[in-house]
Amino acid sequence: MIDRVLELLRSRQYVALKQLISDMHEADIAEVFSEISDRDSMLRFFRLLPKQTAADVFTYLEPDIQQKIIEAITDVELRSILDDMFLDDCVDLIEEMPANVVQRVLRNTPKDERALINRYLQYPEDSAGSLMTNEYVSLKKGMTAGEALKEIRLTGVDKETIETCFIVSRDRKLEGEVTLREIVLADPDTLVDDLSEDYIISVQTHTDREEVANLFSKYDVTSIPVVDQENRLVGVITIDDAIDVIVEENTEDFEKMAGMNPSDETYLKTPVWQLARNRIVWLLVLMVSAMLTGAMLEHYEAAIAAIPLLVSFIPMLMDTGGNCGSQASTMIIRGLALCEIEGKDLFRVWWKEIRVALLCGAVLATVNFIRITIQYHDSGIAAVVCCTLVCTILIAKSLGCLLPMLAKSLKVDPALMASPMITTITDAASILVFFRFALAFLSARL
Amino acid sequence: MIDRVLELLRSRQYVALKQLISDMHEADIAEVFSEISDRDSMLRFFRLLPKQTAADVFTYLEPDIQQKIIEAITDVELRSILDDMFLDDCVDLIEEMPANVVQRVLRNTPKDERALINRYLQYPEDSAGSLMTNEYVSLKKGMTAGEALKEIRLTGVDKETIETCFIVSRDRKLEGEVTLREIVLADPDTLVDDLSEDYIISVQTHTDREEVANLFSKYDVTSIPVVDQENRLVGVITIDDAIDVIVEENTEDFEKMAGMNPSDETYLKTPVWQLARNRIVWLLVLMVSAMLTGAMLEHYEAAIAAIPLLVSFIPMLMDTGGNCGSQASTMIIRGLALCEIEGKDLFRVWWKEIRVALLCGAVLATVNFIRITIQYHDSGIAAVVCCTLVCTILIAKSLGCLLPMLAKSLKVDPALMASPMITTITDAASILVFFRFALAFLSARL
Numbered sequence: 001m002i003d004r005v006l007e008l009l010r011s012r013q014y015v016a017l018k019q020l021i022s023d024m025h026e027a028d029i030a031e032v033f034s035e036i037s038d039r040d041s042m043l044r045f046f047r048l049l050p051k052q053t054a055a056d057v058f059t060y061l062e063p064d065i066q067q068k069i070i071e072a073i074t075d076v077e078l079r080s081i082l083d084d085m086f087l088d089d090c091v092d093l094i095e096e097m098p099a100n101v102v103q104r105v106l107r108n109t110p111k112d113e114r115a116l117i118n119r120y121l122q123y124p125e126d127s128a129g130s131l132m133t134n135e136y137v138s139l140k141k142g143m144t145a146g147e148a149l150k151e152i153r154l155t156g157v158d159k160e161t162i163e164t165c166f167i168v169s170r171d172r173k174l175e176g177e178v179t180l181r182e183i184v185l186a187d188p189d190t191l192v193d194d195l196s197e198d199y200i201i202s203v204q205t206h207t208d209r210e211e212v213a214n215l216f217s218k219y220d221v222t223s224i225p226v227v228d229q230e231n232r233l234v235g236v237i238t239i240d241d242a243i244d245v246i247v248e249e250n251t252e253d254f255e256k257m258a259g260m261n262p263s264d265e266t267y268l269k270t271p272v273w274q275l276a277r278n279r280i281v282w283l284l285v286l287m288v289s290a291m292l293t294g295a296m297l298e299h300y301e302a303a304i305a306a307i308p309l310l311v312s313f314i315p316m317l318m319d320t321g322g323n324c325g326s327q328a329s330t331m332i333i334r335g336l337a338l339c340e341i342e343g344k345d346l347f348r349v350w351w352k353e354i355r356v357a358l359l360c361g362a363v364l365a366t367v368n369f370i371r372i373t374i375q376y377h378d379s380g381i382a383a384v385v386c387c388t389l390v391c392t393i394l395i396a397k398s399l400g401c402l403l404p405m406l407a408k409s410l411k412v413d414p415a416l417m418a419s420p421m422i423t424t425i426t427d428a429a430s431i432l433v434f435f436r437f438a439l440a441f442l443s444a445r446l
Numbered sequence: 447m448i449d450r451v452l453e454l455l456r457s458r459q460y461v462a463l464k465q466l467i468s469d470m471h472e473a474d475i476a477e478v479f480s481e482i483s484d485r486d487s488m489l490r491f492f493r494l495l496p497k498q499t500a501a502d503v504f505t506y507l508e509p510d511i512q513q514k515i516i517e518a519i520t521d522v523e524l525r526s527i528l529d530d531m532f533l534d535d536c537v538d539l540i541e542e543m544p545a546n547v548v549q550r551v552l553r554n555t556p557k558d559e560r561a562l563i564n565r566y567l568q569y570p571e572d573s574a575g576s577l578m579t580n581e582y583v584s585l586k587k588g589m590t591a592g593e594a595l596k597e598i599r600l601t602g603v604d605k606e607t608i609e610t611c612f613i614v615s616r617d618r619k620l621e622g623e624v625t626l627r628e629i630v631l632a633d634p635d636t637l638v639d640d641l642s643e644d645y646i647i648s649v650q651t652h653t654d655r656e657e658v659a660n661l662f663s664k665y666d667v668t669s670i671p672v673v674d675q676e677n678r679l680v681g682v683i684t685i686d687d688a689i690d691v692i693v694e695e696n697t698e699d700f701e702k703m704a705g706m707n708p709s710d711e712t713y714l715k716t717p718v719w720q721l722a723r724n725r726i727v728w729l730l731v732l733m734v735s736a737m738l739t740g741a742m743l744e745h746y747e748a749a750i751a752a753i754p755l756l757v758s759f760i761p762m763l764m765d766t767g768g769n770c771g772s773q774a775s776t777m778i779i780r781g782l783a784l785c786e787i788e789g790k791d792l793f794r795v796w797w798k799e800i801r802v803a804l805l806c807g808a809v810l811a812t813v814n815f816i817r818i819t820i821q822y823h824d825s826g827i828a829a830v831v832c833c834t835l836v837c838t839i840l841i842a843k844s845l846g847c848l849l850p851m852l853a854k855s856l857k858v859d860p861a862l863m864a865s866p867m868i869t870t871i872t873d874a875a876s877i878l879v880f881f882r883f884a885l886a887f888l889s890a891r892l
Contacts, residue, residue: 025645027665149630156631163609163627163668180626181609184595185602199471217693219473220686222609222668239685240666243692247663250696251780257700258776258865259769266786267777272798276805279773283766287810290765291817294758301754308747311757312740315873318764319736320729323705323866327725330704331713334697340712352718359722364733371737419704419865420769427761 005032009045018048026053030060043072055084062269063096070101079108086160087113088133088241091120095130128212129205131245132226132235135160138168139192141175146188152180161238164223167192174202174225174233202227205234210249214339216242253337257330257418259286286424293428300435306446309376310438313385317434320364321392321426326419328353328400333414336404343409349401357397361390380445384437392430399425451478455491464494472499476506489518501530508715509542516547525554532606533559534579534687537566541576574658575651577691578672578681581606584614585638587621592634598626607684610669613638618678620648620671648673651680656695660785662688699783703776703864705732732870739874746881752892755822756884759831763880766810767838767872772865774799774846779860782850789855795847803843807836826891830883838876845871 001024008017021029029049036042046069049057058066058081070078082090082105090109094102094117106114116134123129137159139148148165156162165183167176176196186195202225203212215224216239224242226235252262259282263270270278297304304311332349335341341349365386372382400422404414439446447470454463467475475495482488492515495503504512504527516524528536528551536555540548540563552560562580569575583605585594594611602608611629613622622642632641648671649658661670662685670688672681698708705728709716716724743750750757778795781787787795811832818828846868850860885892 023644025647025665153631156627162630180630181602184608184626184630185599198469201471217686217689219471222685239668239689240663243663243685243689246689246692247784250692251784254700254703254776254780258772260773260776266784267781268787268791268794268798272801273805275777275798276802279770279802280806280809283769283773283806283810284813286769287762287766287813290762293761293765297758297761298755301757304754304757305751308750309744311747311750311760312743314757314760315739315743315764315877316733316736318761319739319870319873320733322768322869323729323732324725326704326865327706327729330700330706331721334700335713338693338697338712341714345714348714352714352721355718356722356725359719360726360729363726364729367730367733419772423768424765427765431761 001028002032002035006035009036009041014048021049021053026056027060029053029057033057033061033065039068039072042068046073047077051080052084055081059085059089059093062266063093064269066093067097067101070097070104075104075108078104082109086133086135087116087120088131088135088160091117091130094121095125123205126209127205128203128207128209128226128237129235131209131212131237131241132205133160133238134235136223136236137162137165138172138233139165139178141167141169141193143167143192144188145183145186145190145192145195148178148183148192149188152183161223161236164221164236165192166225166233166236167196168233172232174200174227174231176200177225200225202231203237204229209245210337212237213242213245213249217246249337253333253415256413256415257333259283259418259420282420286420289424290427293424293431296428296431300438303435303438303446307381307438307442309378309381310434313381313388313434314431316368317385317388317392317430318423318427320389321396321430322419322423324357324360324393325396325400325422325426328356328397329404329418329422332401332404333418336408336414341405343405346402346405349405350398353397353401354394357394358390360397361393364393365389380442384434384441387437387441388430388434391433392426395429395433396422396426447474448478448481452481455482455487460494467495467499472502473506475499475503479503479507479511485514485518488514492519493523497526498530501527505531505535505539508712509539510711510715512539513543513547516543516550521550521554524550528555532579532581533562533566534577534581534606537563537576540567541571569651572655573651574649574653574655574672574683575681577655577658577683577687578651579606579684580681582669582682583608583611584618584679585611585624587613587615587639589613589638590634591629591632591636591638591641594624594629594638595634598629607669607682610667610682611638612671612679612682613642614679620646620673620677620679622646623671646671648677649683650675655691656783658683659688659691659695663692664785695783699779699861702859702861703779705729705864705866728866732866735870736873739870739877742874742877746884749881749884749892753827753884753888755824755827756830756880759827759834759880760877762814763831763834763838763876764869764873766835767842767876768865768869770803770806770839771842771846771868771872774802774843775850775864775868778847778850779864782854782860787851789851792848792851795851796844799843799847800840803840804836806843807839810839811835826888830880830887833883833887834876834880837879838872841875841879842868842872 094105137152137156152162162180164177164179169175176193177200178192178195182195201215201219205226205228222239224237225233226237228234255262261278263278369382369386372385373379403417407414407417540551583598583602598608608626610623610625615621622639623646624638624641628641647661647665651672651674668685670683671679672683674680701708707724709724814835815828815832818831819825849863853860853863
C-alpha cells in the first residue's frame with residue numbers, strides 16, 4: 001500500500017492518489033511520510049490531504065517530520081491544523097519542537113488557548129499534568145440523565161473525551177463520574193449523582209505518569225480525572241495516552257536494564273553518536289569495575305602458574321554467576337514495576353531466591369562434578385569448582401533480589417540494578433571465592 | 447485500608463466491615479483476598495459482599511483464589527456469580543482452572559452459553575479469538591442514528607461494550623463501525639452507514655494477540671472487531687484486554703531476555719521449584735557453552751604460563767563484550783517487538799551498529815591503552831588488549847543486531863537472542879581474538 005502511494009506521488013497521478021488516500025487510516029498515511037525523503041514531495045503530499053484528514057495525520061507524525069512540515073507551510077495552513085488539534089496533542093507537539101518552531105506555533109494559536117498551553121507546559125514531563133486534556137464534559141450536581149444527554153449533545157462535539165463525564169460541584173470540586181453508556185441506558189429522570197460510582201479513582205497533577213498507567217490496568221477504567229490539591233477537577237487522562245506511557249516506560253526499563261541511558265526516539269531515528277553516547281557511560285563504569293576483578297587475578301598468579309587448568313573454569317563461573325544474577329534481578333525489577341512486589345516482601349523474596357539458588361546450584365554442580373571427574377580425573381579441582389559454583393549462585397541470586405529492592409527503597413530506579421551491574425559484582429565475587437577454595441583444597445599442589 | 451479490613455474481619459465486626467467495603471473499589475477488595483491465608487475467613491469475607499459486588503470482585507481475583515472459592519461455595523452461589531460475569535471473563539476463568547473445577551463451572555452455566563464457551567475455548571491461547579467477547583451491539587445497515595440509539599437502549603444493558611457498535615449486513619458481514627459518541631451527537635435522522643469510518647481496522651480470529659495489542663496503540667482505538675475468513679463479525683476485543691496483553695507480553699520478553707522460561711503467575715505466587723525449573727534449562731545450556739570457551743583457554747596454557755598478566759584482562763574483555771552485545775540486542779529486540787524495525791532494515795541496522803561499535807571501541811580502547819601503559823609500562827600488552835577490545839565490540843554489536851533479526855525471519859522469538867545468548871558467544875570470540883593477537887604481537891616473549 002505504502003509503495004503504491006509513493007509510486008503515485010512520484011508520477012504525480014494526484015486523482016488516483018486522492019482516491020487511494022481516502023480509503024486509508026490516518027495512522028497509515030502518517031507512515032508514508034516516514035518513507036518520503038525530500039521535503040518538497042513531503043509538502044506536496046501533505047497539501048493533497050483534505051483539511052480535517054491533514055490535522056489528524058499531523059498528530060500521528062514523528063516529531064522530526066512535524067517540524068519539517070511546520071517549517072515549510074504558511075501561517076494560514078498552520079493555523080488550520082492547530083485549530084483542529086486537541087489541546088493535549090498540541091502540548092505534546094510543543095514539548096518536542098525547538099524554540100523557534102514553538103514560537104511560531106504559539107503565535108498561531110488563539111490567545112485563550114495559548115494561556116492554557118503555557119499552564120500545561122509547566123507540569124513536569126513525567127507527571128499526570130503533562131498527560132491530561134481539558135477537553136471533557138463536566139456535568140453539574142443534581143442534573144438528570146436527560147439533561148446530561150442534552151448538555152453532551154450541546155458541548156460534546158469539540159471534546160476529546162465524552163465517554164466518561166464528570167460531575168462537579170459549584171466550586172468545581174470533583175463529586176462523581178458517569179459514563180455516556182450509563183446516561184444513555186438510564187431512565188432520563190434519574191439523577192446523574194445516582195448513576196455515579198461511589199468510589200472514584202482520581203490522581204493529582206503531580207502524580208507520576210507510570211503510577212497513572214498502572215491505575216488504568218489495575219482498575220480497568222478508560223479515563224481518570226486529574227484534580228488539584230483542593231480536589232478541584234483540572235483535567236482528564238484518557239486510556240490511549242496511558243497505553244503510550246506503558247509502552248514508553250517499558251522501553252525505558254529495557255534500555256536501562258541493558259546498561260543504556262534511555263533515548264526518546266526510535267532506534268532507526270536516533271543518530272549514531274547519540275546511540276554511542278547513551279551506551280558509553282555505562283560501558284566505562286562497568287569496564288573499570290571489571291578491571292578491578294582482573295586486578296584480583298594478579299594476586300593469584302602463583303596458583304595459576306602451578307595449576308594452569310584453573311583458568312579454564314573462569315569463563316564458566318563468571319557467565320553462570322552473571323546469568324543467575326540477571327534472572328533474579330529481572331524478576332524482581334519487573335515485579336516492583338508492576339507493584340506485585342513491595343518493600344515489605346524483602347525477606348520473603350530473599351528466602352525464595354536462596355532456595356531457588358540451592359536447587360539450581362545443586363543441579364549445575366552435579367553436572368560439573370561428573371564432567372570434571374570424567375575428563376580430568378581430578379576430584380580436587382572438581383570439588384573446588386562445585387563449591388565455587390554453589391557459592392556464586394547464592395551470591396548472584398541474593399544480589400539479584402536485594403540490590404533492586406534496596407534501590408527502590410532509596411528511590412533510585414531499580415532497573416539500574418539489572419544484569420550488567422549484578423554481573424560485574426558477581427564476577428569479582430566468583431573469582432575471589434574460586435581461588436579461596438583452590439588455596440584451601442589444593443594447597444598441597446600450589 | 448487493607449489492614450483495617452483484615453482487622454474487622456478477624457474481630458467479626460461485620461456491620462463496620464460492610465460499611466467499609468461499600469466505599470472500596472472492586473479491584474481493591476480483590477487485593478484483600480490475597481492477604482487472607484485461611485480458606486474459612488476467605489469464604490466468610492466473600493459471603494459478606496453484596497451479590498453484584500461479589501461477581502465483580504471475583505473477576506479481579508488471582509486464579510488460585512478463584513479456585514479456592516469455587517471449591518468452597520454452593521452450586522447456587524456459583525451460578526449467581528457466573529450469571530453476572532461477562533462471557534470473556536468466564537472463558538478466562540475456565541482456561542485457568544483444573545479439570546474438575548471446569549466441569550463444575552460448565553455444569554452451572556446456562557446451556558446456550560456453555561456451547562459458546564466451548565467454541566471460544568477452541569481458539570489458540572495467543573490468538574485474537576481467545577481475547578474477544580461476543581457481548582457487543584450490532585446495528586443493521588440502513589438504520590438511522592435515532593433507531594440505533596433505541597436499539598442500544600433496548601439491548602445494551604447486558605453488553606460488555608457499547609461504546610463502539612458495529613454495522614453488519616444481513617449475512618453478518620462487517621460493514622462499518624460507529625461510536626456511541628457519534629450516534630449521540632448526530633442528527634437522529636442520519637444513517638449510521640454515513641457515520642461509519644471508511645477504513646475499519648479488524649483482525650481475524652487467529653491473529654496473534656501481540657499484533658492485536660500493537661494495533662490498539664498504533665491506531666488509538668478502544669475496540670477492534672474480530673471477523674472470520676468470510677469477513678463475518680464474530681466478536682470484539684476491548685482496550686482493557688489489550689492493556690493486559692501488552693503488560694503480559696512485556697513481562698514475557700523481560701523473562702526470556704534474561705534466559706528464563708516465562709511463568710504465568712506473579713513472582714510471589716510461583717512456587718520455588720517452578721522458578722528453579724524455569725531458570726535451569728537455560729543455565730545448563732549457557733553453562734555448557736561457557737565450558738567450551740573455557741576449553742579454548744586450555745590451548746593457550748603456554749602463553750598464560752609465559753605472561754600470566756594476560757589472564758587479568760579476561761574478565762574485562764568478557765564483560766565488555768557481553769555488555770556491548772546486550773545493549774545492541776536489547777534495542778533491536780524492542781524495536782522488532784514494537785514493529786519499529788523490520789526485516790528489510792537489516793543492513794541499515796547493521797551499518798549503524800558498526801559505527802556505534804567503532805565509536806565505543808575507540809573510547810574504551812583509549813582508556814585501556816592509557817591505563818596499561820601507565821600501570822605496566824608495557825605497550826605490547828596494551829596494543830593486544832586494545833585491538834581485542836575493538837574487535838570484541840564489533841563482534842558483539844554485530845551479533846547483537848544480526849541474531850535477533852535472523853531469529854525473527856526464522857519465526858523464532860527474537861527475545862531468546864538476548865543478553866545471555868549473545869554474551870556466551872562473544873565470550874568465546876573475545877578470548878579467541880585476544881590470544882590470536884597475543885601470539886601475533888608478543889611472539890618474541892612467548
